[in-house]
Amino acid sequence: MMSSFGSSRHPRLHELHVEALSPEEWNYVRGLFFADGSAFVSLDKHGWKKYRVLFFLQGNEGEIVERLVSMLRRAGMNPCVMYPRGAYSIVVETVSKVLFGFLPDRAALKRDAGTRERFFSEHKLRELSEGIPFVAGLIDGDGSTRVYTKFRRKGKKPFRDVQQWRWSFSQCKFRFLVYYLKEFVDSIVKGGTRL
Numbered sequence: 001m002m003s004s005f006g007s008s009r010h011p012r013l014h015e016l017h018v019e020a021l022s023p024e025e026w027n028y029v030r031g032l033f034f035a036d037g038s039a040f041v042s043l044d045k046h047g048w049k050k051y052r053v054l055f056f057l058q059g060n061e062g063e064i065v066e067r068l069v070s071m072l073r074r075a076g077m078n079p080c081v082m083y084p085r086g087a088y089s090i091v092v093e094t095v096s097k098v099l100f101g102f103l104p105d106r107a108a109l110k111r112d113a114g115t116r117e118r119f120f121s122e123h124k125l126r127e128l129s130e131g132i133p134f135v136a137g138l139i140d141g142d143g144s145t146r147v148y149t150k151f152r153r154k155g156k157k158p159f160r161d162v163q164q165w166r167w168s169f170s171q172c173k174f175r176f177l178v179y180y181l182k183e184f185v186d187s188i189v190k191g192g193t194r195l
Contacts, residue, residue, distance in 0.1 A: 016098040017076040025071055027123055028133040030104055032068065034174060035141020039100050051100035052093060057141075059088035064140050068092055072099075110174055120180065131184050138177060143169040 021029070033039075038054045057065055065081060069092060072079045077099055082091040108115050124130035139145070145167050171177050182193045 015076050016096070016102055017074070018102070020074045020076065021071055023123070023130060024133040027125065027130055028137040029068070029071060030123065031134040031137020031139075032064070032141050033103050033137070034106065034177060035138050035143075035171070037103070037141075039103060039106075041100075049097075050095050051097040052095055053099050053103060054094075055092040057090045057092070059083075059090060061090065061140075065090050065092060075099075106174065110176070116176055125180070126184065126187070128188065135181060135184060138171075138181065139167055139169055142171050143167060 018026070032055060033053075036056050038056065040052055042050050042052060044050050055068060069079050069081060072092075072094055077094045077096055079092050079094045082093065083089075084091060104119060105115075109119055120126060123134070125134050169178065169181055178195070182195060185193045
């Protein structure tokens with residue numbers, strides 16, 4: 001049975017084909033939405049409500065934009081990519097009531113620990129296979145990675161040896177994500193994080 005939200009009978013609603021993306025892909029989208037997303041309702045010139053879902057990415061994050069747009073299109077959405085003049089950014093916008101309702105209610109998660117616990121459990125975000133894509137979305141949005149190498153020579157061939165691979169994540173609005181990330185990484189590598 002196909003799982004979808006929305007109705008094709010209403011001309012303004014697109015069906016959200018949930019089954020078109022794997023749970024891991026949806027968790028990546030959720031992580032990126034927490035880090036770089038926004039959802040709100042506005043009115044168009046005719047007074048119709050527009051349920052807008054936006055992702056705000058940096059100008060050098062074209063690969064992330066391509067991945068996100070591809071996933072949203074596979075899920076039946078019609079995202080619009082914008083390059084605001086004078087800003088070093090890329091905005092991906094989807095006007096969709098069903099996607100708006102499907103993505104997490106960040107305000108509810110921020111204020112209620114029980115809602116957060118249900119969200120993490122429902123999407124299996126503490127499990128390795130489901131949590132890693134969510135973390136990848138968070139880091140793609142509000143994180144950075146840095147690789148430290150050391151120049152070495154083996155015989156006559158010089159090469160660079162990776163000494164350290166450091167990931168960092170910062171978040172002020174949804175601090176519970178920092179504690180989630182610490183708990184998740186420490187469950188994989190004991191003492192692997194530092195606040």
